Amino acid sequence: MPPAKKGSRRRIVRRLLGGARRRLRRAAGRVRRVWRRSLQLQVVSSTLVISMTVVAVLGVFLFQSITTSVVDQREKSALSDARSDTAAIANLLKAHQDSGESPKPGQIVKPPVDQAMDAIKPTEERRYDVIVLNEREPSGSRATEGVSRLSIPADLRDRMDTNNTKFRWGEEFRVSGRYQVGFNPTGTPKLAMVTAVVVSSGGYQVYHFFPLTEEEATLTAMRQMLVLVGIGLVVLLAAIASLVTRQVVTPVRLARQAAERLAAGKLDERLKVRGEDDLARLATSFNEMAANLALKIHQLEELSQVQRQFVSDVSHELRTPLTTVRMAADLIHDAREDFDPMVSRSAELMQAQLERFESMLADLLEISRYDAGAATLDLEPTDIRDVVLRAVADSESLAERHATRFDLRLPNEPCMAEIDSRRVERILRNLLFNAIEHGEGRDIVVTVGADRDAVAVAVRDHGVGLKPGEEQMVFDRFWRADPSRARTIGGTGLGLAISREDASLHGGWLQAWGLPGEGSQFRLTLPRDSSIELKGSPLSLEPPEMQIRRTWRGQITPVLAPATGDGAFHGE
Template sequence: MWRRSLQLQVVTSTLVISVIVVVVLGTFLFGQINKSVVDSSQQSSVSDAFADRLQIADALAPDTDEQTKTTDTAKSGAANPLDEVMDAVTGSGEDGSKKRYDVLILNPATPGQSRASGSVVRSSVPPNLRAHLQRYIRNHEYGKPVGNVQQIKFPGENQPRLTFVVGGVVHVPTSGQNYEVYHFFPFNEEEELLTNVRLAIVVVGLGLVLLLAAIAYLVARQVVSPVRLARQAAERLAAGKLDERLKVRGEDDLARLANSFNEMAANLALKIHQLEELSQVQRQFVSDVSHELRTPLTTVRMAADLLYDAREDFDPMASRSAELMQAQLERFEAMLADLLEISRYDAGAATLDLDPVDVRDVVLRAIGDSEALAERHATRFELRLPNEPCMAEIDDRRVERILRNLLFNAIEHGEGRDVVVTVGADRDAVAIAVRDHGIGLRNGEDTLVFDRFWRADPSRARTIGGTGLGLAISREDATLHGGWLQAWGQPGEGSQFRLTLPRTAGADLKGSPLSLVPPEIEMRRTWRGAMTPVLLPASADGGGHDDD
């Protein structure tokens, strides 16, 4: 699925890349927002804390004029300056409004000089922050505030709160007093805001990834659909539908591809048509030539017959010439007959004269015809026929011719060894295999043997005067029956030709009752494979396929 679907590949790649991009961008974006929110909050908190510390310092260390005033007012019952400034800083006064933060003023050296607002207590101060401030006091450094973000659990609250604590020292030079001032800024709003932002980024990122995947799917579909149509059209074209064309929409690259495809298909159809025409002309020419040659050949034959019959009256030289001429004329005639026969096939004029026939009889007749030749080559036939009749709807004349061809071929190439003829049948088909033990076929020759005028060794003379068209005609005969004619051979192992015919004319063949590879070869191969698998040759022999 993955290897076959370009669309899936595009969508998956887009998903992976967009997830990476979204994660990286989201992380960066959240980092930036986080930083800016926290920074601005801390900045404003530090400013507030600084302003408050200034106010506290100012209130606790009034200048001389104000001191006089304070003394006056103190008599009339004015409040403690620490209380006053705490009221102002924390909004605890009469009309004060609640501040967003709490304040703790700690002066452990002087009684009654420590204050707090809200629920802050002394233990709310982070110990390290307190230690920092106490170090400042020891070193007489009063101007440096210290910040600390921490989860602090305040009295009366169930959960600790994220709090930004700013600590600073207010030093009162006139009295030498040091006040540790701590501001507690709640950061839960910022935390909530950032949690919402993070959630939004995650949701938007997820949406974006899905959107990109959907876009990639649509775009890929837009591109892949025409490509898929082109593939289907090419497949149909390859299957022989030469009028297959693509629809051309627009002017884009895909449209140009479709145009090119259509042009290619049109040119291909034209060329094929031209070749067919040429082939037709050639066939017609061969047919015409064959016909035209018959008449003069008949005359020549008649003359040659006369000469042949009177050969004994000739001197030996002329007598031998007459014999040769006779023999070559016979071959010429046979060749002309074969050419005419194959011309009929080419012209599509060959027809079958079907009858239900017992194939065993046909085989016996063909063997009978071949016995004379076999004797000349000292070749014996070994027949393996089933006991039951093997009935099939065939044109027995053509099948007999096929068998004759196969037997002549086996005798010619059998080098005097036995030729085995086997007949097999099953429910749908009958098969005849002709096995010789001659030089065999080289790799690839099992298909070439059916080509017209093909010979395995061009230097080798034809001993039985074959025309070179016999197997080609046999194959045409077999095809006309809807059957198969196949060859197997191995150098040194001989060869076997198998004719498979359907029992009922026109029925499709699904297999053959006989194996194309001879059984003994098959057994030997299996035996070798079981014993010494490592010694097997790298490539299979020319036995080719087996349709069993």
């Protein structure tokens, strides 16, 4: 066969084996999941295994006891019959020897061995075979029907011949055991009893063979009965365990389902209380907990609504006096050159603080709109590169004051997406301001990526970074990584919180990564089509140089390629 065909067949076999292994692993995984999720299955399986073990041990012990009892009973009966027959044979042989009479001419006299065989039980009453063996005169040996002296097993003859010299009249020697009697090696085993009859003219060996057919049939039937009873008992125990477990698991399962619905926001979910047992008390406690939780949540919602309304009302009410103050401050600021230096400086400070106050008021109004659910999007197809360039241009003056440069990494092709350019530009501006404030004067890398479903922008700084667990906290309102650190560029502490709300309003993600001393990276991912759910990001959340560094240290395998087949990194 050509080597190419052999290689092709090997590949086909490997693919078939690989597919079978995968299907087997999937099936095993499904079984493990079912096992882990079902308390009833675990209890029933454990009960089944334990009951099988107990029934098997008890069955073996019981069968051995029954077998020993049956065989012992048979041995006692066989020994009684063997002694009776041996005594009869010995008495006839001894009587014939003591009489010393010789047969008259023409008289037919049976040999003493034949007379001895006639003296034992008749055939219709006897259920065993007998062999009378005379070693000196083989012609003097006799046997009942069905056996011959050739039927005697060799090992039984050897045992008898070895011990035969020990016999004396009146003494008894018995060899017992199960032997295959006859020329058929698959014949029914028989219980052998061997005794010796010693007379002056010689010795005779009397072999009794008792068939164990009935005992074997009894034990076989008993074994089958034990197996059937054991199987029935195991099944019955499993059914009882399933029934009992179901009585306990069903209320627990209902409680779990009710807890899941309660966690999903259905605060009117309650359990039915039946009886006064522990499960009923559990249902009562659950209902009380749900009622208290619903009350507390309702109170918190009312308080939150009041707070949101208060913030919204105050913010709107402040607009009018702020506008008036702003107009007066603008007049004073424009005429500051006519004042003395102290008043001029005061006018500049008032102008700066008014600008900050306006920014804070705008952020509070924006947050109040998000809380009220009144925020809307003005979507239009936009090249995300243009939005990035506008945000960078707005941040240039601040970057120059902090001696920071921008490193832009933009693709050559347009990255079109349906977005609200004003909100996205505000997100990027907040990210750039945050990077400038915490970047410690080092370069800021702005990367844009796109695939067929999403566009992404990553802002990377090399400043103080984030501690473990701060990746989510950084988006909380008014949160600071270091409360003692003063803000260098002003702001309200709401920028990142508003940015995440803007990203969520687009159906996108705003995520953070950081390490102490290694800087941080914020990644904004937006869907190209606002009607499609976002599934992945074209950019990795962790910077590529950090992945390479960890690879050199032998910690992980580098992730330099997209994490999914569609070229998308899933949210990390």
